[in-house]
Amino acid sequence: MTQIEQDKNAPDTVMSDYNFAYLDEQTKRMIRRAILKSLAIPGYQVPFASREMPMPYGWGTGGVQVSAAVLTPDDTLKVIDQGADDTTNAVSIRRFFEKTAGVAVTEATAEASIIQTRHRIPEAELREDQVLVYQVPIPEPLRFLEPSEVETRKMHELEEYGLMHVKLYEDIAQHGAIATAYAYPVKVEGRYVMDPSPIPKFDNPKLEMAAIQLFGAGREQRIYALPPHTQVVSLDFEDYPFEASKADHPCGLCGAEDSYLDELIVDDEGGRLFMCSDTDYCAARQAVGHRGSDASPTLEGVA
Template identity: 85%
Template sequence: MSDYNFAYLDEQTKRMIRRAILKGLAVPGYQVPFASREMPMPYGWGTGGVQVSAATLTPEDRFKVIDQGADDTTNAVSIRKFFERTAGVEVTEETEAATIIQTRHRIPEAPLSEDQILVYQVPIPEPLRFLEPRETETRKMHSLEEYGLMHVKLYEDISQHGAIATAYAYPVKVEGRYVMDPSPIPKFDNPKLADCPAIQLFGAGREQRIYALPPYSDVVSLDFEDHPFEASKADHPCDLCGARDSYLDEVITDDRGGRMFVCSDTDYCRTRQAQGHLGAQLAAKQEGAA
């Protein structure tokens, strides 16, 4: 790999991506087209996030990669290794120690700081795509700020199910102008998008789009007065660390209906356990061992 440039991409490609990032920051929530390159990993596996990270990394950075909130999922491991090798950056699993965090599907639980950059991997950047498959049409809708179709869709959910039936990739409106796809994060994470001290960058490689949220941006999840947005999660504490404020994965433990709930953010859970917080199942296990 040593034959490749710092952070893999050639300088001209990085410049092109950097220009797109700056325009994205200048027009928060607007999807900037960019000439996404073919990366040595498949489309759909984080090529957008990887290109944004590659254009953003400096040798001084500490880089963290999570997938589903976890540092040890195979794709997170693979992307982390890629940058260790091509950019020689230090890597970390600690949210607070990281300067750039590349993520797929989650926002870390620990509050982010001004010195951090969160890079999202985005599969379908267009929030209107599932209502209107044509790019030529959705581009017009954004330009005219014509978001009625989205409200109609959400309202149809309410009339059919009594609630908005979107659980992840829940659309938001940025600075009162652009409707934006926050990437497939659970809607539990949506409130963390707003007023965030960190820079948030979104990269969609296959769809060739970059967009951004500057720090402290105004980000509102779409809803209705009589059906306000609700950030929901499993109604349990974490069985390992006891956290009540974190997003939980449900893990099936046997074939007799046994299950447990654990933090999806592995660093958050580990940190809490190290601080002495104990969840019900971990406590029971330790008691059993004693």
């Protein structure tokens, strides 16, 4: 069968010139094999032959390739950037999969079977039947301490993570606290030090969850994973324990005290509003009547 004939039989997606979920089958197999290895060796970065995607490197090409390899026609996809479904890059990626895979999409965390995210873990607890796909810019947690890939690979091989501890310790010596606020390094099952992607450290405790977590770094050609309930420990010191912090405010819209907040400048005087970064979490709370001090009196106003 020639390629042209195969294309005619392509699934009835809107973008029928391309294969289901855009990638060709051989590429998907290559990515799928890497995903299986990454699940078998939690926290280890599996090299994969990342393809050039029709979107720029650094804009989620790793996450998009992982999602494309994992998606089935029955999936419901949610895409968030900074916790929000309506940020432009999240919209763009969601549209890409609507077009190329024809899958259902949602903004409701609970309704999604696959969630692709950049920089956040949703507030709602994820379930065993869900998959969380992270977009990762720099997968190597040691990269900013040691620019050479040859060297960092050796460090992982020898489990030689002293450099990272020295860095964190220097922070404490200098600032009295660990000065890493996001992409806070973790140790997986007592073996690999892993970069959880640039999520705020507030999200780190959620990394131990029931859902499958897959991390895709397109430009850096790495895939890594956390199977459900994998032990994930944020690096710290006995006398300086890890602390998941957030702005010390309730959400101005829904009043939540337990969610990560965005800070907005709302007037020329520099007045501030704090609101949930997870837009679905916030909307769902407002829908059942929760109100913060800055909320509009009627829900219709927040459409």
